[in-house]
Amino acid sequence: MAFARSRQALAIAGVLGLALGATACGTGNDKKSSNAGSAECAAYEKYGDNDGKKVSIYSSIRDIEADRLAQSWKQFEDCTGIEIDHEGSGEFEAQLGVRVDGGNAPDLAFIPQPGLLKRFVDSGKLKPAGAQTKAEAEANYSPDWLKYSTVNGQFYGAPLGSNVKSFVWYSPKTFKEKGWSVPTTWDELVKLSDTIAASGTKPWCAGIESGEATGWPATDWIEDVMLRTAGPEVYDQWTTHGIPFNDPKVAEAVDKAGTILKNDKYVNGGFGGVKSVATTSFQEAGVPITTGKCALHRQASFYANQWPQGTKVAEDGDVFAFYFPAIDPAKGKPVLGGGEFVAAFADRPEVQAVQTYLASGEYANSRAKIGDWVSANKKLDIANVPNPVDKLSVGILQDPKTVFRFDGSDLMPAAVGAGTFWKGMTEWVNGKDTKTVLDGIEGSWK
Amino acid sequence: MEFDWLEEQPKFLMLGYGLLAFVVVVGGLLLLLDVVPSWFARRREAQLVTAAASGAPLPRRPKQREGLFALFFLLPTLLLLTIGLVAPAIRTTLLSFMDSGSDEWVGLRNYGWMFSEDSIVRVLINTLTWVLLVPLVATSFGLLYAVMVDKARFEAIAKSLIFLPMAISFVGASIIWKFVYAFRGDGQEQIGLLNQIVVSLGGEPKQWLLDSPLNTFLLIVIMVWIQAGFAMVVLSAAIKAIPADIVEAARLDGVSPWQMFWQITMPSIRPALIVVVVTLSIATLKVFDIVRTATNGNYDTSVIANEMYNQAFRYGENGQGSALAVFLFILVIPIVIYQIRNLRQQREG
Numbered sequence: 001m002a003f004a005r006s007r008q009a010l011a012i013a014g015v016l017g018l019a020l021g022a023t024a025c026g027t028g029n030d031k032k033s034s035n036a037g038s039a040e041c042a043a044y045e046k047y048g049d050n051d052g053k054k055v056s057i058y059s060s061i062r063d064i065e066a067d068r069l070a071q072s073w074k075q076f077e078d079c080t081g082i083e084i085d086h087e088g089s090g091e092f093e094a095q096l097g098v099r100v101d102g103g104n105a106p107d108l109a110f111i112p113q114p115g116l117l118k119r120f121v122d123s124g125k126l127k128p129a130g131a132q133t134k135a136e137a138e139a140n141y142s143p144d145w146l147k148y149s150t151v152n153g154q155f156y157g158a159p160l161g162s163n164v165k166s167f168v169w170y171s172p173k174t175f176k177e178k179g180w181s182v183p184t185t186w187d188e189l190v191k192l193s194d195t196i197a198a199s200g201t202k203p204w205c206a207g208i209e210s211g212e213a214t215g216w217p218a219t220d221w222i223e224d225v226m227l228r229t230a231g232p233e234v235y236d237q238w239t240t241h242g243i244p245f246n247d248p249k250v251a252e253a254v255d256k257a258g259t260i261l262k263n264d265k266y267v268n269g270g271f272g273g274v275k276s277v278a279t280t281s282f283q284e285a286g287v288p289i290t291t292g293k294c295a296l297h298r299q300a301s302f303y304a305n306q307w308p309q310g311t312k313v314a315e316d317g318d319v320f321a322f323y324f325p326a327i328d329p330a331k332g333k334p335v336l337g338g339g340e341f342v343a344a345f346a347d348r349p350e351v352q353a354v355q356t357y358l359a360s361g362e363y364a365n366s367r368a369k370i371g372d373w374v375s376a377n378k379k380l381d382i383a384n385v386p387n388p389v390d391k392l393s394v395g396i397l398q399d400p401k402t403v404f405r406f407d408g409s410d411l412m413p414a415a416v417g418a419g420t421f422w423k424g425m426t427e428w429v430n431g432k433d434t435k436t437v438l439d440g441i442e443g444s445w446k
Numbered sequence: 447m448e449f450d451w452l453e454e455q456p457k458f459l460m461l462g463y464g465l466l467a468f469v470v471v472v473g474g475l476l477l478l479l480d481v482v483p484s485w486f487a488r489r490r491e492a493q494l495v496t497a498a499a500s501g502a503p504l505p506r507r508p509k510q511r512e513g514l515f516a517l518f519f520l521l522p523t524l525l526l527l528t529i530g531l532v533a534p535a536i537r538t539t540l541l542s543f544m545d546s547g548s549d550e551w552v553g554l555r556n557y558g559w560m561f562s563e564d565s566i567v568r569v570l571i572n573t574l575t576w577v578l579l580v581p582l583v584a585t586s587f588g589l590l591y592a593v594m595v596d597k598a599r600f601e602a603i604a605k606s607l608i609f610l611p612m613a614i615s616f617v618g619a620s621i622i623w624k625f626v627y628a629f630r631g632d633g634q635e636q637i638g639l640l641n642q643i644v645v646s647l648g649g650e651p652k653q654w655l656l657d658s659p660l661n662t663f664l665l666i667v668i669m670v671w672i673q674a675g676f677a678m679v680v681l682s683a684a685i686k687a688i689p690a691d692i693v694e695a696a697r698l699d700g701v702s703p704w705q706m707f708w709q710i711t712m713p714s715i716r717p718a719l720i721v722v723v724v725t726l727s728i729a730t731l732k733v734f735d736i737v738r739t740a741t742n743g744n745y746d747t748s749v750i751a752n753e754m755y756n757q758a759f760r761y762g763e764n765g766q767g768s769a770l771a772v773f774l775f776i777l778v779i780p781i782v783i784y785q786i787r788n789l790r791q792q793r794e795g
Contacts, residue, residue: 094759119762123547212742212760272631272651278745279629279653415546415761423565426744430656440564 041079047357051081053350058099058106059340060092065372072367076357082350093418100125105345108355110160112340113410114148115417120343121151127344128154130352136359140377144404148411149341158359161367162339162376164393165220165300165407167321171289172314180295186228186327190259193266196295202269204260205294206277207285208429215422216409217282218429220336221261221298223408226253227334228327232403239411245442246435254434261429269294278429289319298324300338301374301393314388321389323396331403335396338407339376368394376404413445420444535775542768556769566753566770572662573749576669576733577777581726584670585719588677593707596685605682609675616672620739623668627654627740658746665747668736673729677722684718685711717792724785731777750774 061069066088073084087106089095093116099105100120111117120126129137137146137158149156168189175182180196183189196203208217227235230249237243238250260266261277268276270288283306286297290311297303301321304313311318326334342358344351357363361379368375368384374393382398385391396402409417420441428437451458497503545552560566588608595604611619628638629651636642641651655661688711696710712719734751737743743752750770758767 094755097759097762212738212756214742214744268631270631272629275653275656276629276631279656413761415757415763419756419761420565423744430745444563 038079040075043362044076044079044357047076047080047082047353048349050350050353052083053081053348054083054085055108055351055354056106057084057086057108057110057354058092058096059086059088059110060090060112061086061110062088062090068367068370068372071370072363073354073357075366076354076363080353082354084354093414100345107346107348107351108342108344110340111343112338113414113417114341114406115411115413117149117156117341117343118151119414120345121154121156125345126156127347129157129344129355130347133158133352133356133359136356140359140361140364140379142376142378142404145339145376148406149343157341157343157355159339159376160342160358162337162374162393162397163301164374164396165336165338166224166324166334166396167299167301167303167393168324169286169289169297169299169303169319169321170295171292171318172316172320173318174289174292174295182322183325185325185329189325193260193296197265201293201295202265202267203295204266205269205271205280205285205288205297206261206267207271207280207282208277208426209279209281210283213418213422214278215424215426217285217299218261218277218425219409219421220300220407221257222254222425223405224298224324224334224336225257226250226408227336227405229253229256231331232334232405235405235408239406239408241412241445245416245445246438251434251438254428254438258428258434275430278426286319301389304387304389305372317388321392333396333399333401333403335402335404336407337376337397337404338410416441416445538768538771538775541764542772544765544768546763546765548764552765556765557773559766560769560773565748568746569748569750569753572747573731575659575662576666576749577727577730579663579666580669580673580730580733581723583666584673584726585677585681585722587670587674588679588722589681589719591674591678592682592685593711596682605678608678611672612675614672616733616735617739619668619672620736623664623671624655624740627664629653655741655747656745661741661745661747665736665740668740669730669733673726677726680718680722681715684715688714717788720785720788724781727781728778731774731781 059069066086069086070084076082077084093113096106096109096111096116097119105125111120117126134155137155141159145159145162146155149159170182174180178199180192183192193203206217206221208215210216223235226238226249229252230238234243234249238245238247243249262274264274267274268280270291270293271277271280271285282299286294286299286303286306287308288294289297290308303321307313307319313319323333326332342355344355359377361377364375364377364380365384367373368380368390369386371386372390374385374390374397376397378398380394380398382391382394385394397404409421411417412421424437424441428434541548542556543551543553560570591604591608595601598604614622625637626639627641628636629641630636630638632650636645636651638651638654640654645651654664692710692714693706696706701709732751733749734755737747737749737752738755741747743749743756748756751774754767754770754774756767757763757770761767
């Protein structure tokens with residue numbers, strides 16, 4: 001019965017393996033001891049005595065960015081004894097719902113879409129922020145920001161990181177060589193585009209392919225232009241469905257964006273014709289700027305991380321960004337942006353302590369010093385922000401003239417904001433006319 | 447980017463746990479199957495021996511024990527099927543009659559939406575295209591190939607070549623083909639095989655995955671590329687299993703290769719052919735990975751499984767997502783019934 005014996009051996013090996021695996025699980029559980037009481041910990045005493053408690057955080061932040069997060073709250077962990085267990089996921093938006101419905105909700109989640117936050121409020125899963133968190137948030141963030149995490153008068157959490165989307169990337173080097181200057185009005189921008197087009201280069205490059213999120217860079221374009229042609233009040237009506245999606249004002253903004261995005265003379269430098277916008281990935285869309293094949297690329301501040309290695313991102317470097325100019329400067333300085341909100345699925349004291357800490361000026365400065373991070377936190381000292389684009393962004397966010405509006409597709413119901421709007425703009429770039437596309441999106445908004 | 451073993455350690459650990467769990471579960475089951483029956487056999491043997499020694503009549507094997515035995519083996523399966531299949535199927539069906547938050551009953555509204563919304567009708571048409579083309583084309587290719595390489599020189603190598611894509615995951619294959627279809631602007635160096643061919647023939651590069659309905663056909667090619675190998679292997683085995691005397695008899699009767707194929711080969715491998723077509727049809731109805739990887743359902747290429755995921759998990763439209771899932775389930779049922787009836791007929795025949 002050699003056969004039977006070998007089977008038994010296999011099984012025994014299996015059981016042995018399980019035991020080994022179990023011991024491997026047991027290690028790596030070294031308890032951090034808190035060193036509360038030392039001088040640098042004095043600032044953390046207000047967060048109470050929560051030594052040894054654990055708080056889980058779920059977000060879409062991964063890899064290096066996640067390491068930086070861990071580093072940013074390390075002192076808080078050491079001083080308060082709270083252990084923060086952060087998990088980042090590339091499928092955050094889809095998985096958060098699965099985890100919450102499955103009774104496995106994280107304590108805190110960094111939610112980048114106010115629309116998604118509202119969905120969890122409506123289903124009764126989110127806990128309103130505590131009084132301390134609310135006070136801290138109100139002291140540090142403008143009402144423009146806080147209204148996005150306020151649902152039915154209840155406040156659900158402070159913003160954390162932010163980004164500025166109203167940027168046009170360009171090459172200061174090329175601009176200097178050719179004698180072009182950075183435009184400060186819409187007319188100057190169009191004039192500059194014409195000048196560049198006349199010189200034989202397509203001035204703009206764009207790309208909206210982004211995996212399952214394909215289309216979002218185009219929706220950012222529309223939102224940015226909408227904020228400029230129709231103004232912030234109409235913009236708010238649009239994102240809350242106060243006006244229909246196929247309203248003439250929306251059509252006007254889309255067509256205005258089309259004068260650049262769907263203009264064969266303007267796009268798509270380095271890639272081909274207008275249609276190549278649909279299949280060019282957002283990551284590589286601006287790269288032709290470095291080779292002089294295009295000159296202008298409208299994309300958010302976080303595009304700073306997409307440049308090829310060795311590209312100097314600075315005002316006097318290879319690439320930099322300027323503010324996407326207003327059409328009517330008298331109406332103020334409209335700024336489109338995004339960011340994530342720290343929302344809580346639990347209201348244990350240690351969870352609220354972390355939530356309050358993340359809303360504080362100390363946290364914003366601690367995180368900013370590590371680099372590659374922008375926040376609208378008013379206590380953030382611009383001197384603590386190391387890289388030039390982030391400095392520019394923080395400057396814009398803190399400018400009192402700034403009229404900030406959140407990325408509209410993140411405010412709409414997901415079926416529209418992350419569905420038909422993205423898909424619709426992809427079809428629009430691919431040749432469909434404005435009216436058909438807008439009618440289609442309006443039809444999907446119930 | 448460098449590959450850092452230490453950095454990726456958690457993933458390897460996870461892989462290790464997975465393998466271990468597999469070994470433990472399968473090994474445990476094998477052990478159970480080995481030990482339990484032999485324990486019963488030994489006990490029975492002992493009973494028989496004692497009975498024989500004492501001269502008492504030999505004990506009869508109690509009848510109900512067999513039922514108990516069957517239950518013992520069926521129970522885990524039944525339990526897992528109930529938890530993993532029956533319960534979710536019932537819940538999904540119920541959800542499909544409810545609204546997006548699963549709070550209120552809405553009757554057949556989700557089903558009405560499915561057949562009235564232009565973009566979803568497009569999805570249904572795409573799925574139909576897939577299900578008609580993939581089994582047909584993949585099976586024809588597989589069959590043709592199997593017949594041609596049968597008893598040829600280098601048969602093993604030729605078969606391995608076609609079978610290799612089977613070893614590549616759908617996602618991997620889609621990424622490979624995405625490169626084949628890749629596009630770079632006119633005048634630039636093409637990185638896509640297809641566009642390079644077009645350009646070297648003097649044509650203009652094209653964005654293959656952008657134009658509907660061509661893009662759906664190009665995605666179907668990926669599935670055919672993967673599945674033709676499966677069809678070929680099963681059909682080739684069936685061809686080899688045709689009794690030699692039949693073939694010989696046909697030869698003696700002087701059939702042409704054409705007659706040989708239609709009158710000997712085809713009828714003999716009919717059962718295998720049906721299995722292949724049915725398996726491919728079900729696999730095609732459920733296709734998700736290829737569309738998600740290659741185009742993400744953009745440019746009018748979405749299929750039911752893709753749209754179901756989008757609706758239920760990305761848009762939070764539980765009702766609409768469930769309705770699509772139920773519809774997919776309903777589409778698979780007739781194929782399964784056909785397959786079962788076919789199996790029964792064979793057993794009787």
